Amino acid sequence: MILPLHQAIRVRLRAVLGELYGLDAETLPEIAVQSPPNRALGDLGTPLAFELARRLRKAPRSIAAEVVAALGPVEGVARAEAAPNGYVNLFLAREPFVRRALAGGSEPPAESAARAKVIVEHTAINPNKAAHIGHLRNSAMGDTLARTLRFLGVPVEVQNYIDDTGVQVADVVVGFQQLEGASTADVAARAAEPGFDYYCWDLYARVAEWYGADADRLAFRARALHEIEGEGNPTAEIGRVVAARIVRCHLATMSRLNVDYDLLCWEGDILRLEFWARAFEVLKQAGAVHLQSGGPQAGCWVMPLAEDGGGETEARAKIIVRSNGTVTYVGKDIAYQFWKFGVLEQDFHYRPHDGQRSGRPLWSTTSTPPAEGADASAPTGPEPPPPPFGRAGAVYNVIDTRQSYLQQLLKDALAAIDRPDAAERSVHVSYEMVALSHATARLLGYEADPGERRPFVEVSGRKGLGVKADDLIDRVTAAARHEVASRHDDLDDAEADRIAAIIAVAAVRYFMIKFSRGKLIVFDIEEALSFEGESGPYLQYAAVRATNILRKLEARDGLDDAALAAALADLPGAPLDDPQAGELWGLVLEASRLDEMADQAVRAVELSVLAKYAFSLARAFHTFYHRCPVIAEERREVRLWRAAGVLYVLQQLTRALDLMGCEVPPRM
RNA sequence: GCGCCCGUAGCUCAGCUGGAUAGAGCGUCGGCCUCCGGAGCCGAAGGCCACAGGUUCGAAUCCUGUCGGGCGCGCCA
Numbered sequence A: 001m002i003l004p005l006h007q008a009i010r011v012r013l014r015a016v017l018g019e020l021y022g023l024d025a026e027t028l029p030e031i032a033v034q035s036p037p038n039r040a041l042g043d044l045g046t047p048l049a050f051e052l053a054r055r056l057r058k059a060p061r062s063i064a065a066e067v068v069a070a071l072g073p074v075e076g077v078a079r080a081e082a083a084p085n086g087y088v089n090l091f092l093a094r095e096p097f098v099r100r101a102l103a104g105g106s107e108p109p110a111e112s113a114a115r116a117k118v119i120v121e122h123t124a125i126n127p128n129k130a131a132h133i134g135h136l137r138n139s140a141m142g143d144t145l146a147r148t149l150r151f152l153g154v155p156v157e158v159q160n161y162i163d164d165t166g167v168q169v170a171d172v173v174v175g176f177q178q179l180e181g182a183s184t185a186d187v188a189a190r191a192a193e194p195g196f197d198y199y200c201w202d203l204y205a206r207v208a209e210w211y212g213a214d215a216d217r218l219a220f221r222a223r224a225l226h227e228i229e230g231e232g233n234p235t236a237e238i239g240r241v242v243a244a245r246i247v248r249c250h251l252a253t254m255s256r257l258n259v260d261y262d263l264l265c266w267e268g269d270i271l272r273l274e275f276w277a278r279a280f281e282v283l284k285q286a287g288a289v290h291l292q293s294g295g296p297q298a299g300c301w302v303m304p305l306a307e308d309g310g311g312e313t314e315a316r317a318k319i320i321v322r323s324n325g326t327v328t329y330v331g332k333d334i335a336y337q338f339w340k341f342g343v344l345e346q347d348f349h350y351r352p353h354d355g356q357r358s359g360r361p362l363w364s365t366t367s368t369p370p371a372e373g374a375d376a377s378a379p380t381g382p383e384p385p386p387p388p389f390g391r392a393g394a395v396y397n398v399i400d401t402r403q404s405y406l407q408q409l410l411k412d413a414l415a416a417i418d419r420p421d422a423a424e425r426s427v428h429v430s431y432e433m434v435a436l437s438h439a440t441a442r443l444l445g446y447e448a449d450p451g452e453r454r455p456f457v458e459v460s461g462r463k464g465l466g467v468k469a470d471d472l473i474d475r476v477t478a479a480a481r482h483e484v485a486s487r488h489d490d491l492d493d494a495e496a497d498r499i500a501a502i503i504a505v506a507a508v509r510y511f512m513i514k515f516s517r518g519k520l521i522v523f524d525i526e527e528a529l530s531f532e533g534e535s536g537p538y539l540q541y542a543a544v545r546a547t548n549i550l551r552k553l554e555a556r557d558g559l560d561d562a563a564l565a566a567a568l569a570d571l572p573g574a575p576l577d578d579p580q581a582g583e584l585w586g587l588v589l590e591a592s593r594l595d596e597m598a599d600q601a602v603r604a605v606e607l608s609v610l611a612k613y614a615f616s617l618a619r620a621f622h623t624f625y626h627r628c629p630v631i632a633e634e635r636r637e638v639r640l641w642r643a644a645g646v647l648y649v650l651q652q653l654t655r656a657l658d659l660m661g662c663e664v665p666p667r668m
Numbered sequence B: 001g002c003g004c005c006c007g008u009a010g011c012u013c014a015g016c017u018g019g020a021u022a023g024a025g026c027g028u029c030g031g032c033c034u035c036c037g038g039a040g041c042c043g044a045a046g047g048c049c050a051c052a053g054g055u056u057c058g059a060a061u062c063c064u065g066u067c068g069g070g071c072g073c074g075c076c077a
Helices: A004-022 A048-058 A060-070 A094-104 A133-151 A167-179 A186-191 A197-213 A215-229 A234-256 A267-270 A277-286 A329-340 A401-418 A419-423 A437-442 A469-487 A493-513 A536-557 A561-569 A578-593 A594-603 A607-629 A636-659
Strands: A045-047 A077-082 A088-092 A116-119 A156-162 A263-266 A301-303 A318-321 A349-354 A361-366 A393-399 A426-429 A434-437 A457-459 A519-525
Touching: A004 A045, A004 A048, A004 A186, A004 A594, A048 A060, A048 A133, A060 A077, A060 A088, A060 A215, A077 A301, A094 A267, A094 A578, A094 A636, A116 A133, A133 A156, A133 A393, A133 A426, A133 A434, A133 A469, A133 A493, A133 A594, A156 A234, A156 A426, A167 A197, A167 A215, A167 A234, A186 A234, A197 A215, A197 A234, A215 A234, A234 A469, A263 A267, A267 A277, A267 A329, A267 A437, A277 A318, A277 A329, A277 A536, A318 A329, A329 A393, A329 A401, A349 A636, A393 A636, A401 A469, A437 A457, A457 A469, A493 A536, A493 A607, A536 A561, A536 A607, A561 A636, A578 A636, A594 A607, A594 A636, A607 A636
Parallel strands: A116 A156, A116 A393, A156 A263, A263 A361, A393 A426, A434 A519
Antiparallel strands: A045 A088, A077 A088, A301 A318, A349 A361, A434 A457
């Protein structure tokens, strides 16, 4: 991994600047270490001479020359060069670099339990219908972020917020009651059957249409919404049945994509445990909210909007508690966010939820404490106590860009209660929506709106318009299955299915991650089914090719990973410095940058960085594959070093894929 | 009206805390299976980085303005 080397170089350069010019390390800006555009220029380079030119009243070129002359030995660096234009370029010691890379290849990432825990909240799909492609973008980003943070040694807690008491669930309940005359038992029976999430998808669309036909019917929604927050009434019971079942459907869908969670947070529990009451106290004590005495907002508790500046702040304050005393959505969200940062001295109760395919234990919040002794009688023995949830040092909320205003209010609220640290570390991971191409919308049977001028069609749950996540995965899997079968006629059905599933996951997840988050994705089914070019399967194919080389090497020469390592131990490194070895060296160097890219992805909160890097590494490998044969190479030293490079690339590519929740299939 | 996001090749997009010659994929055209599997590789054509100023040794990147597009801004959730 190259990041520690960057750091060592920075430290040395800072010392050199101190020795040469008496510059204080404190007053120096962070020294940029970057990759030169062309490997011939160097393996790493820094433009520090440019920044110092004015301060030192010297030409960059001479500063660079002086720095290079004074640099002295740096661990891992073979030599330095001052480029004529002023760059300081570094050439790494290749042999030790490759040896260290291979040795560290199997090491687990540096654990640092001392670092503050980070909460990543993602998915948060309304539990009233099947998940669609828009939700996949959220989950793919959130899961990749969580995996990347863990890779960097940060303790992570993944939460999935379940809005079980919102309008969307209420609407489906109204559908069951008013359109189907269903009882709680009827709904429970239907929920136990397969395809409940698809059934509710259609029902939800029907309810929306039903409301549209007669505005008076919206009264049913208002009543259901009220009842659903309570307990012991049929509406609440049906709501519970629906939400519980749909959440299981969502978890099953996400599990297909290797997405998992630590905790399900139910909005109903936040209400029943009255988190808001405590949050309200905190806000009032800090003077963050006040009661509006006059004007249109008279009788409401409001929070002044930050940075309003003008004299109209009073009129434009954000209402947190309505004049009738009920709390708004914003208030509930503030309470939840406060809990995440440990601001409320209050906690949920917890119960274990179903197991996850990944094996990661999943917990669920509840409103009631576990019954005494009940667990001890269970066949599995007493339940382990829940881990300490909440109280995070930083929070990432993965929610689409339309929630920006609300997310800003959460930061404002934290700042208003004098928790600027929490406000600062309250990060909105915003992203644009996923829309449908006209061609795909047409394929779904959607009649194009003649007034539609935009080049895409917005997904709409109310209209029932959208590509369901499971349908997408099914279609991509079928396409992958077809491809696999056409390439291998010796695979049995189970194996072919397994490989197709692995490929489909990569295709879908890579597609959701490769665009930067501010970009609207216009989803086109044909494009998604293409496994050529910049796609998940392209990355997997590179890894499979690497695996094949190593497998053949083992079959022919009996050289497995351990034997290869042993053979390298007493192998001269000279072939690496051969000018012809440039291809191999460039590949290894590129492969070593995974930690640099993971770090950058987190700092910029831009997961596409990771996707682009993995793609470029795969591309570099494919090129190498064509130019530099391994098996057929006759010179033993060259062959072994190439094999070492292939092994390292495979390790790094596998890790990069893992960060995106993708696996390497055994064949493809 | 205010706020956020977007504008780079025919299309879809990368371009890192400003840095060396603006890069990919798709599409088009032309090559490559006697060679570790062609879901691949190599090459060609294709760019006033929306526009105009500014800051800087240096701007696709930062600042201001203009134009075009998207999304928010409720005693809804």
